[in-house]
Amino acid sequence: MRNKIAQLFGIDYPIIQAGMVWASGWKLASAVSNAGGLGLIGAGSMYPDVLREHIRQCRAATGRPFGVNIPLLYPDIAELIEIVVREGVRIVFTSAGNPRTWTAHLKERGITVVHVVSSSAFARKAEQAGCDAVVAEGFEAGGHNGREETTTFCLIPQVCASVSIPVIAAGGIATGRGMLAAMVLGASGVQMGSRFVASDEASSHIDFKKAVVAAGEGDTFLTLKQLTPVRLLSNEFFQQVRRAEAQGAGPEVLQALLGHGRAKKGMFEGDLREGELEIGQVAAQLQEILPAGEIVRRVWEEFREGLENPVDFS
Numbered sequence: 001m002r003n004k005i006a007q008l009f010g011i012d013y014p015i016i017q018a019g020m021v022w023a024s025g026w027k028l029a030s031a032v033s034n035a036g037g038l039g040l041i042g043a044g045s046m047y048p049d050v051l052r053e054h055i056r057q058c059r060a061a062t063g064r065p066f067g068v069n070i071p072l073l074y075p076d077i078a079e080l081i082e083i084v085v086r087e088g089v090r091i092v093f094t095s096a097g098n099p100r101t102w103t104a105h106l107k108e109r110g111i112t113v114v115h116v117v118s119s120s121a122f123a124r125k126a127e128q129a130g131c132d133a134v135v136a137e138g139f140e141a142g143g144h145n146g147r148e149e150t151t152t153f154c155l156i157p158q159v160c161a162s163v164s165i166p167v168i169a170a171g172g173i174a175t176g177r178g179m180l181a182a183m184v185l186g187a188s189g190v191q192m193g194s195r196f197v198a199s200d201e202a203s204s205h206i207d208f209k210k211a212v213v214a215a216g217e218g219d220t221f222l223t224l225k226q227l228t229p230v231r232l233l234s235n236e237f238f239q240q241v242r243r244a245e246a247q248g249a250g251p252e253v254l255q256a257l258l259g260h261g262r263a264k265k266g267m268f269e270g271d272l273r274e275g276e277l278e279i280g281q282v283a284a285q286l287q288e289i290l291p292a293g294e295i296v297r298r299v300w301e302e303f304r305e306g307l308e309n310p311v312d313f314s
């Protein structure tokens with residue numbers, strides 16, 4: 001399917017594996033790219049030297065295009081940007097920050113730049129900053145989230161009507177039918193995060209992956225809204241946050257409760273009680289942990305079947 005997103009990245013299918021802290025290293029990114037999608041290394045949980053190593057390993061493991069996701073609020077941001085430029089990375093997805101700060105710098109070096117947005121206003125800013133495409137991420141999504149709380153179903157048509165660059169839909173998409181629905185609404189591709197956490201190659205702890213496939217409806221919550229809103233799987237840590245908020249805790253108390261290293265503790269080290277467990281609502285649909293290439297193949301197959309038989313007319 002050589003549509004505008006597939007052409008922009010030089011990939012077979014407009015299926016993008018999200019850059020995710022503590023989940024998407026070179027093993028996951030290269031597996032997705034080798035299957036014809038676009039794999040992204042998640043720089044958000046990597047020190048600069050670690051990122052350099054992951055880029056090199058990814059290049060050794062795939063001859064296909066891959067990219068790097070860089071949350072712009074990262075303290076070592078200038079160093080990370082320097083590394084992706086020096087290492088010859090061709091595709092960068094930026095998030096959590098102002099697209100004006102780095103887009104021109106990256107574009108001048110021939111890099112394709114995509115920015116993640118949660119509203120039409122941010123999408124227009126990304127377009128004005130010179131981005132090649134936007135990821136429009138709805139409220140269902142795992143991880144850090146917009147303050148507007150707009151769902152993917154509402155966000156995609158609005159963003160598509162607001163910008164002329166291609167739109168990649170994210171948030172609550174884990175199947176070929178979900179992909180088809182997003183594309184019917186005007187998206188030119190999809191970015192999936194939660195589905196790829198439940199893959200063999202994700203670097204997430206196996207206990208976290210098992211908790212993700214065991215999760216049901218209503219098990220995730222958008223929380224820590226006074227800091228940066230984040231969608232988490234409910235556990236003891238989430239309940240502590242909830243109790244603190246009910247007692248009127250402000251940002252400083254919540255920041256102290258969050259502390260440092262909670263995301264690593266939960267998602268990477270497998271402390272399901274005290275760790276921070278980022279995952280999307282769509283976890284309720286996930287039933288098994290699969291090889292990442294198999295996920296790409298299944299999503300594409302379902303999408304094709306869905307195209308032939310899109311709705312039940314009975």
Ligand SMILES: Cc1cc2nc3c(=O)[nH]c(=O)nc-3n(C[C@H](O)[C@H](O)[C@H](O)COP(=O)(O)O)c2cc1C
Pocket residue numbers: 018019020021023042043044045069071094095096116137140141142143144170171172173191192193194195197267278279280281282
């Ligand atoms: C475990 C996890 C970690 C994430 N880390 C990041 C990140 O570092 N940078 C980023 O831009 N988005 C991050 N996200 C959001 C994803 O990039 C993606 O947009 C989102 O997962 C899509 O929604 P879905 O989970 O419903 O598929 C993360 C999501 C998850 C589940």
